[in-house]
Amino acid sequence: MKFDIEQTINDMLAAIKGVVSDHWDEVKTVATEFLKRRKDRLQLIAELRISGELSQEKFESRLNDEKLIAEAELNAAAVISKAIAQKAANAAIDVLSKAVKGVVDVII
Amino acid sequence: MLLMKTMMIFSRKWFNFFSVVLVASMLFASCKVTFVPEYDAELSAQIDESAKLVDRFYLEMLETTSNQNDGRAFEKFIQGYIDVEVELNSLLNKNKIKPLNENSTRICEITLELWKKYKNEHKTDNSLSDGLIKLNRQTFGDLFYAMQVAEKGKEIVSEPPK
Numbered sequence: 316m317k318f319d320i321e322q323t324i325n326d327m328l329a330a331i332k333g334v335v336s337d338h339w340d341e342v343k344t345v346a347t348e349f350l351k352r353r354k355d356r357l358q359l360i361a362e363l364r365i366s367g368e369l370s371q372e373k374f375e376s377r378l379n380d381e382k383l384i385a386e387a388e389l390n391a392a393a394v395i396s397k398a399i400a401q402k403a404a405n406a407a408i409d410v411l412s413k414a415v416k417g418v419v420d421v422i423i
Numbered sequence: 424m425l426l427m428k429t430m431m432i433f434s435r436k437w438f439n440f441f442s443v444v445l446v447a448s449m450l451f452a453s454c455k456v457t458f459v460p461e462y463d464a465e466l467s468a469q470i471d472e473s474a475k476l477v478d479r480f481y482l483e484m485l486e487t488t489s490n491q492n493d494g495r496a497f498e499k500f501i502q503g504y505i506d507v508e509v510e511l512n513s514l515l516n517k518n519k520i521k522p523l524n525e526n527s528t529r530i531c532e533i534t535l536e537l538w539k540k541y542k543n544e545h546k547t548d549n550s551l552s553d554g555l556i557k558l559n560r561q562t563f564g565d566l567f568y569a570m571q572v573a574e575k576g577k578e579i580v581s582e583p584p585k
Contacts (some may be wrong), residue, residue, distance in 0.1 A: 316509075338579055345572055352565045359558050368554040371543075376446045377558070380537060383567060390526040391569040395576035397458040397526075402580050404456045 323414040330406040338399045345395060349388045356381070460521045460579040469517070470574060473510040474567035479559035480507060491549045497546045504542045511535045527573045532578070534566045 342386065360377050363369040480503045488494040515531040518524050541559050545551050551559075 316465070333584065337584060341579070348568070352561075356558070356561055356565065359554070359561060363554040363558060366554065368552045377532075380540075380562070383533045383537065384562065384569075387530045387566055388570045390529045391572040391576065394459055394526045394573040395579065397578035398576050400456040401456055402582075406584075408454055408456070 318414065318418045323411060325409045326414070327407040330410050331403040334403040334406050335399060338395075338402075342392070342395055342399075345392060349392070353381075353388075356384070358397070439514065458523065459526075459577050459580065460524050461519075462581065463521075463574065466514070466517055467571065467574045469510075470516060470567060470570050473507070473514060474571070476510060477507055477563045477567070478560065481556050481563075484551065485553060485556045485560075490552065493549070495545075495551050497549050500545070504545075506537070507538060508542075511538055527570065530566065530570045530573055534563070534570065536564065537566070 351378065360374065360381075364371075364374045480500075484495065484503075488499070511531065511534055515528065515535055515542065518531050520526040521527075
Protein backbone atom coordinates (compact mmCIF):
# COMPACT_ATOMS: atom_id res chain seq x y z
CA MET A 316 0.00 0.00 0.00
CA LYS A 317 1.33 3.44 -0.98
CA PHE A 318 1.43 6.26 1.50
CA ASP A 319 -0.33 9.19 -0.23
CA ILE A 320 1.17 12.28 1.37
CA GLU A 321 -0.92 14.68 -0.78
CA GLN A 322 -4.17 13.04 0.31
CA THR A 323 -3.02 12.90 3.94
CA ILE A 324 -2.12 16.63 3.95
CA ASN A 325 -5.51 17.46 2.40
CA ASP A 326 -7.27 15.35 5.04
CA MET A 327 -5.27 17.07 7.80
CA LEU A 328 -6.23 20.50 6.46
CA ALA A 329 -9.87 19.44 6.29
CA ALA A 330 -9.70 18.30 9.92
CA ILE A 331 -8.23 21.66 11.00
CA LYS A 332 -10.83 23.60 8.99
CA GLY A 333 -13.62 21.50 10.51
CA VAL A 334 -12.55 22.22 14.09
CA VAL A 335 -12.08 25.96 13.46
CA SER A 336 -15.44 26.37 11.73
CA ASP A 337 -17.17 24.31 14.45
CA HIS A 338 -16.09 26.88 17.04
CA TRP A 339 -16.13 30.07 14.99
CA ASP A 340 -19.54 31.09 16.37
CA GLU A 341 -18.24 30.84 19.96
CA VAL A 342 -15.38 33.22 19.16
CA LYS A 343 -17.76 35.65 17.47
CA THR A 344 -20.30 35.57 20.32
CA VAL A 345 -17.67 36.20 22.99
CA ALA A 346 -16.02 39.05 21.02
CA THR A 347 -19.40 40.71 20.45
CA GLU A 348 -20.30 40.39 24.13
CA PHE A 349 -16.97 41.92 25.21
CA LEU A 350 -17.56 44.89 22.88
CA LYS A 351 -21.11 45.39 24.14
CA ARG A 352 -19.99 45.31 27.76
CA ARG A 353 -17.17 47.78 26.97
CA LYS A 354 -19.65 50.17 25.35
CA ASP A 355 -21.94 50.00 28.43
CA ARG A 356 -19.05 50.69 30.82
CA LEU A 357 -17.69 53.60 28.79
CA GLN A 358 -21.17 55.10 28.56
CA LEU A 359 -21.57 54.89 32.33
CA ILE A 360 -18.10 56.39 32.92
CA ALA A 361 -18.97 59.31 30.60
CA GLU A 362 -22.34 59.85 32.35
CA LEU A 363 -20.66 59.88 35.77
CA ARG A 364 -18.08 62.43 34.57
CA ILE A 365 -20.81 64.66 33.09
CA SER A 366 -22.91 64.46 36.29
CA GLY A 367 -19.81 65.26 38.37
CA GLU A 368 -19.86 61.98 40.32
CA LEU A 369 -16.42 61.29 38.85
CA SER A 370 -13.71 63.92 39.23
CA GLN A 371 -11.35 64.48 36.29
CA GLU A 372 -8.64 62.56 38.15
CA LYS A 373 -10.90 59.56 38.81
CA PHE A 374 -12.28 59.75 35.27
CA GLU A 375 -8.75 59.37 33.89
CA SER A 376 -8.01 56.64 36.41
CA ARG A 377 -11.10 54.69 35.27
CA LEU A 378 -10.10 55.07 31.65
CA ASN A 379 -6.71 53.60 32.58
CA ASP A 380 -8.51 50.70 34.28
CA GLU A 381 -10.24 50.05 30.96
CA LYS A 382 -6.84 49.01 29.58
CA LEU A 383 -6.58 46.35 32.27
CA ILE A 384 -10.12 45.14 31.62
CA ALA A 385 -9.32 44.93 27.89
CA GLU A 386 -6.23 42.90 28.78
CA ALA A 387 -8.37 40.51 30.83
CA GLU A 388 -10.79 40.12 27.90
CA LEU A 389 -7.94 39.48 25.47
CA ASN A 390 -6.60 36.81 27.84
CA ALA A 391 -10.02 35.15 27.87
CA ALA A 392 -10.15 35.21 24.07
CA ALA A 393 -6.61 33.80 23.98
CA VAL A 394 -7.74 30.74 25.97
CA ILE A 395 -10.50 30.04 23.41
CA SER A 396 -8.02 30.47 20.53
CA LYS A 397 -5.48 28.17 22.19
CA ALA A 398 -8.16 25.54 22.93
CA ILE A 399 -9.31 25.61 19.28
CA ALA A 400 -5.67 25.43 18.08
CA GLN A 401 -5.04 22.45 20.40
CA LYS A 402 -8.13 20.61 19.18
CA ALA A 403 -7.30 21.35 15.51
CA ALA A 404 -3.66 20.29 15.87
CA ASN A 405 -4.63 17.03 17.56
CA ALA A 406 -7.28 16.33 14.92
CA ALA A 407 -4.60 16.77 12.22
CA ILE A 408 -2.16 14.54 14.13
CA ASP A 409 -4.91 11.88 14.42
CA VAL A 410 -5.41 11.96 10.65
CA LEU A 411 -1.67 11.55 10.02
CA SER A 412 -1.40 8.86 12.66
CA LYS A 413 -4.29 6.86 11.15
CA ALA A 414 -2.86 7.22 7.64
CA VAL A 415 0.56 5.95 8.74
CA LYS A 416 -1.01 3.15 10.81
CA GLY A 417 -3.09 2.07 7.79
CA VAL A 418 0.05 1.66 5.68
CA VAL A 419 1.92 -0.13 8.48
CA ASP A 420 -0.98 -2.55 9.07
CA VAL A 421 -1.06 -3.49 5.38
CA ILE A 422 2.73 -3.98 5.22
CA ILE A 423 2.94 -6.05 8.39
CA MET B 424 26.95 -13.33 -5.87
CA LEU B 425 25.45 -10.27 -7.48
CA LEU B 426 22.00 -11.57 -6.66
CA MET B 427 22.98 -12.04 -2.99
CA LYS B 428 24.35 -8.49 -2.80
CA THR B 429 21.24 -7.04 -4.40
CA MET B 430 19.02 -8.98 -1.96
CA MET B 431 21.05 -7.74 1.01
CA ILE B 432 20.79 -4.09 -0.11
CA PHE B 433 17.10 -4.60 -0.83
CA SER B 434 16.37 -6.13 2.59
CA ARG B 435 18.43 -3.47 4.37
CA LYS B 436 16.36 -0.78 2.63
CA TRP B 437 13.17 -2.53 3.66
CA PHE B 438 14.43 -2.83 7.22
CA ASN B 439 15.19 0.92 7.32
CA PHE B 440 11.82 1.74 5.83
CA PHE B 441 10.04 -0.48 8.38
CA SER B 442 11.96 1.08 11.24
CA VAL B 443 11.10 4.61 10.18
CA VAL B 444 7.44 3.79 9.67
CA LEU B 445 7.20 1.93 12.99
CA VAL B 446 8.87 4.68 14.98
CA ALA B 447 6.78 7.35 13.24
CA SER B 448 3.54 5.51 13.89
CA MET B 449 4.47 4.93 17.55
CA LEU B 450 5.35 8.61 17.93
CA PHE B 451 2.17 9.86 16.28
CA ALA B 452 -0.01 7.43 18.20
CA SER B 453 1.09 8.94 21.49
CA CYS B 454 1.62 12.52 20.30
CA LYS B 455 -0.89 15.14 21.45
CA VAL B 456 -0.25 18.82 21.75
CA THR B 457 -1.43 20.72 24.84
CA PHE B 458 -1.80 24.50 24.96
CA VAL B 459 -4.36 24.89 27.76
CA PRO B 460 -5.04 23.01 31.01
CA GLU B 461 -8.12 20.82 31.37
CA TYR B 462 -11.49 22.43 32.15
CA ASP B 463 -12.07 22.55 35.90
CA ALA B 464 -15.77 22.37 36.81
CA GLU B 465 -15.04 23.05 40.48
CA LEU B 466 -13.12 26.22 39.64
CA SER B 467 -15.88 27.30 37.28
CA ALA B 468 -18.39 26.91 40.12
CA GLN B 469 -16.14 28.95 42.43
CA ILE B 470 -15.93 31.75 39.84
CA ASP B 471 -19.73 31.77 39.71
CA GLU B 472 -19.99 31.92 43.53
CA SER B 473 -17.41 34.74 43.73
CA ALA B 474 -19.26 36.70 41.05
CA LYS B 475 -22.48 36.35 43.06
CA LEU B 476 -20.70 37.43 46.25
CA VAL B 477 -19.46 40.65 44.62
CA ASP B 478 -22.82 41.30 42.96
CA ARG B 479 -24.61 40.90 46.32
CA PHE B 480 -22.03 43.12 48.05
CA TYR B 481 -22.64 46.07 45.71
CA LEU B 482 -26.40 45.51 45.32
CA GLU B 483 -26.90 45.50 49.10
CA MET B 484 -24.78 48.64 49.40
CA LEU B 485 -26.82 50.32 46.67
CA GLU B 486 -30.28 49.27 47.82
CA THR B 487 -29.99 49.32 51.60
CA THR B 488 -27.64 52.24 52.35
CA SER B 489 -27.00 55.83 51.31
CA ASN B 490 -24.18 58.31 51.76
CA GLN B 491 -26.28 60.33 54.24
CA ASN B 492 -25.21 60.14 57.89
CA ASP B 493 -22.10 58.14 56.99
CA GLY B 494 -24.32 55.27 55.84
CA ARG B 495 -21.62 54.13 53.46
CA ALA B 496 -18.63 54.67 55.73
CA PHE B 497 -15.84 52.25 54.86
CA GLU B 498 -15.83 50.52 58.25
CA LYS B 499 -19.40 49.29 57.66
CA PHE B 500 -18.23 47.25 54.69
CA ILE B 501 -14.86 45.94 55.86
CA GLN B 502 -16.14 42.39 56.37
CA GLY B 503 -17.59 42.31 52.85
CA TYR B 504 -14.32 43.53 51.37
CA ILE B 505 -12.38 40.86 53.31
CA ASP B 506 -14.75 38.06 52.21
CA VAL B 507 -14.35 38.99 48.54
CA GLU B 508 -10.57 39.44 48.77
CA VAL B 509 -10.25 35.98 50.34
CA GLU B 510 -12.24 34.50 47.44
CA LEU B 511 -10.16 36.34 44.84
CA ASN B 512 -6.90 35.23 46.47
CA SER B 513 -8.16 31.65 46.47
CA LEU B 514 -9.10 31.85 42.77
CA LEU B 515 -5.71 33.34 41.94
CA ASN B 516 -3.80 30.61 43.78
CA LYS B 517 -5.87 27.82 42.23
CA ASN B 518 -5.18 29.22 38.76
CA LYS B 519 -1.53 29.90 39.45
CA ILE B 520 -0.61 26.33 40.38
CA LYS B 521 -1.89 24.91 37.08
CA PRO B 522 0.61 24.62 34.26
CA LEU B 523 -0.18 26.39 30.95
CA ASN B 524 -2.68 28.60 32.76
CA GLU B 525 -1.09 32.06 32.45
CA ASN B 526 -4.15 33.61 30.74
CA SER B 527 -6.63 32.71 33.49
CA THR B 528 -4.05 33.67 36.11
CA ARG B 529 -3.65 37.13 34.57
CA ILE B 530 -7.43 37.71 34.57
CA CYS B 531 -7.49 36.87 38.31
CA GLU B 532 -4.54 39.20 38.98
CA ILE B 533 -6.30 42.09 37.22
CA THR B 534 -9.55 41.42 39.11
CA LEU B 535 -7.73 41.36 42.45
CA GLU B 536 -5.74 44.50 41.56
CA LEU B 537 -8.89 46.48 40.73
CA TRP B 538 -10.73 45.12 43.77
CA LYS B 539 -7.97 46.40 46.07
CA LYS B 540 -7.83 49.72 44.21
CA TYR B 541 -11.57 50.41 44.55
CA LYS B 542 -11.50 49.25 48.18
CA ASN B 543 -8.75 51.80 48.90
CA GLU B 544 -10.71 54.53 47.11
CA HIS B 545 -13.70 53.77 49.32
CA LYS B 546 -11.42 53.81 52.35
CA THR B 547 -9.91 57.19 51.38
CA ASP B 548 -13.23 58.89 50.49
CA ASN B 549 -15.16 57.08 53.26
CA SER B 550 -18.18 57.22 50.94
CA LEU B 551 -19.31 55.75 47.62
CA SER B 552 -21.84 57.32 45.26
CA ASP B 553 -24.67 55.34 43.61
CA GLY B 554 -23.02 55.88 40.24
CA LEU B 555 -19.68 54.49 41.38
CA ILE B 556 -21.36 51.47 42.98
CA LYS B 557 -23.08 50.78 39.63
CA LEU B 558 -19.79 51.21 37.75
CA ASN B 559 -17.86 48.94 40.15
CA ARG B 560 -20.61 46.31 40.01
CA GLN B 561 -20.54 46.37 36.21
CA THR B 562 -16.74 46.28 36.07
CA PHE B 563 -16.45 43.21 38.29
CA GLY B 564 -19.40 41.53 36.54
CA ASP B 565 -17.47 41.93 33.29
CA LEU B 566 -14.20 40.66 34.79
CA PHE B 567 -15.91 37.56 36.21
CA TYR B 568 -17.50 37.03 32.81
CA ALA B 569 -14.00 37.10 31.23
CA MET B 570 -12.80 34.65 33.92
CA GLN B 571 -15.72 32.31 33.17
CA VAL B 572 -15.20 32.59 29.39
CA ALA B 573 -11.56 31.56 29.89
CA GLU B 574 -12.47 28.57 32.06
CA LYS B 575 -15.32 27.42 29.82
CA GLY B 576 -13.07 27.90 26.78
CA LYS B 577 -10.97 25.00 28.04
CA GLU B 578 -14.03 22.75 27.59
CA ILE B 579 -13.68 23.13 23.78
CA VAL B 580 -10.75 20.69 23.83
CA SER B 581 -12.83 17.82 25.20
CA GLU B 582 -16.05 18.59 23.27
CA PRO B 583 -16.94 16.00 20.62
CA PRO B 584 -16.91 17.28 16.99
CA LYS B 585 -20.16 19.00 15.97
